[in-house]
Amino acid sequence: MEKEKIWKSWNENIQHAYTNLHNITTEKELQTLIAASHHIKIFGNKQSSADISAGVSTLVDMRSYDQIVKIDTENKRFTVQSGMRLSTLLEAVENQGWCIPCLPDINTITVGGALATGTHGTSGYILSQYMVECRLVLADGTLKIITAGEELMDAVRVSMGLLGVISEVTFQCETNYTLHVKEGPQKDDHWLSQIKTALKQHDFLRILWLPHTGMGYVITGDKITSETLVQEKQGPKYLKHRRAASKMLYKYSHRFAWTTAIANKLLAFLFFSSKKEHKGSLYQATVTKSRGSTLELAEWTVALDQFPQVFKEIKAELDAWSNRSFVHIPMDVRFIYKDKSWLSYAYGQDTVTMGCVSRNAATADTYAAFESVERIFLKYGGRPHWGKRFKAGDAELSERYPKWNDFKQLRLEMDPTNKFLNAYTTQLLNETPYDDQTKRVAI
Incomplete structure (x- = not known):
């Protein structure tokens, strides 16, 4: 009998059974997997204390999708794949004599995870405010390029992976100090x-x-x-x-x-x-x-x-x-x-x-x-x-985030089959009960 496959968070507080686990190295692989999956979740270094990264049958480990894509020296812009660890990004940015002006407390999380959850430092903006362009893989596997100034960027900057999967990210940097x-x-x-x-x-x-x-x-x-x-x-x-x-x-x-x-x-x-x-x-x-x-x-x-x-x-x-x-x-x-x-x-x-x-x-x-x-x-x-x-859930959050209901409506438009939801986010957003057959493992 095949041993049950278990995904575990960094502290093993959160554990889920899963069926398929994929490691990707190209954007095309990511698009193909998303298009072909009924439910899918993306994870990096698994350091979230919230249950947002697993709990479905198909999982994608982004940590090998971690290359520098482009360095724009004229405009001080740095483009990377979203599975890159923050340590790798920040060291590479420093090697250019630049910085991202507000840095999180730790450097072990992935770029994509940091953006999805609103990671921040102090005395500046949240990290995702320094994102000036991204490539987003949508629920049907197609690719959408979003740039600063578009209203959609304000929705995507912090989205818990519920609008699509950020593939590549371009950060606006400044001269190091x-x-x-x-x-x-x-x-x-x-x-x-x-x-x-x-x-x-x-x-x-x-x-x-x-x-x-x-x-x-x-x-x-x-x-x-x-x-x-x-x-x-x-x-x-x-x-x-x-x-x-x-x-x-x-x-x-x-x-x-x-x-x-x-x-x-x-x-x-x-x-x-x-x-x-x-x-x-x-x-x-x-x-x-x-x-x-x-x-x-x-x-x-x-x-x-x-x-x-x-x-x-x-x-x-x-x-x-x-x-x-x-x-x-x-x-x-x-x-x-x-x-x-x-x-x-x-x-x-x-x-x-x-x-x-x-x-x-x-x-x-x-x-x-x-x-x-x-x-x-x-x-x-x-x-x-x-x-x-x-x-806190939907009732409390809708009172505290002026754009909460707009976000929920946009999510339904961009992911009409709830491909990117799991049980936790379904409850958080008070959506239709989740129907994936995987289960939370008792610990």
Whole structure:
């Protein structure tokens, strides 16, 4: 008897049976597979905490579809295949003396996955806003070229792979620059009150909030010439062991939630009390080059003007000892400029994002902090990150995304047979019940 084929996400929290798995290396192969399939899903490095990448009979692994297509030196434009890892893209862009002005936190995800889920960095636009052209494989296997300025581009920039499969992407780059980065702890009352001032003063701003400590770890960056001398301070050598220490201190926090508060204080003292200073390119200075598959994430966004009140409510709830919402540190606070992409978190508003992490991936389903953070953000019109954990559905999302129903209508027009849906996205969009015969595997 043939062994059942199982697709697993990076943390193995999501598992699905499947029938066919294809690795593609050409656009033509991708077109042929899509045209011939009843249901099909595309995946890259499987690092989404949301169930959007599998759950159908036919799967396509895009990771071998990863070549540079064109470098336009005159216009500073870079065209790549969508299965390319961000690390490969960003290093190649840097080799040209360029950068993409706002970079995600990690570099291990694929270009296509980053665009589909609205991946972002801080102090700039979401990554997909820098896409000026793409080639989209439609449900019937035909190819459509979309350029910046077309209304369809605003729909496609963030689309969870539901309008078609992005094959090739052209990014608008700019001349690379060097950042002078300073890091250090600040009391919550101080950094919270200074957000708008800091956004005006600095080219880069990020805050790692440390629940139960009354502190945030503030990271600022200012553009300097590459020749500018900076007296670097890297902090104690033991800082590199933060993840190992976190894993040990949070090992039993799913059983004894209150121990998280003690762990947070210890970790803040050991790893977030030093002042650091260094310089480097945007990529060198701000992007995490690796991340172990030992955590699960939720992330919510809210309008910049609403964030102070949201933060005060979240702090009050997470710091209270009367509930189980003890959250592992740090909670990542970042900033995005408003845009016009239909499903962008920053559609129509300058936005603050706040991440919530569970470092016990296997027990993340019972992590109470995810529910507390979601409830408070929803109260203030918050929008969830498409590639991370949330429970909000069609009713809530239609109130928070002005173009939500337009997107749903467009999806029906572009994919009338629901070829790109799976059970998760069917429920998310409140569409007709899904009929694929594959199943979610119990874990």
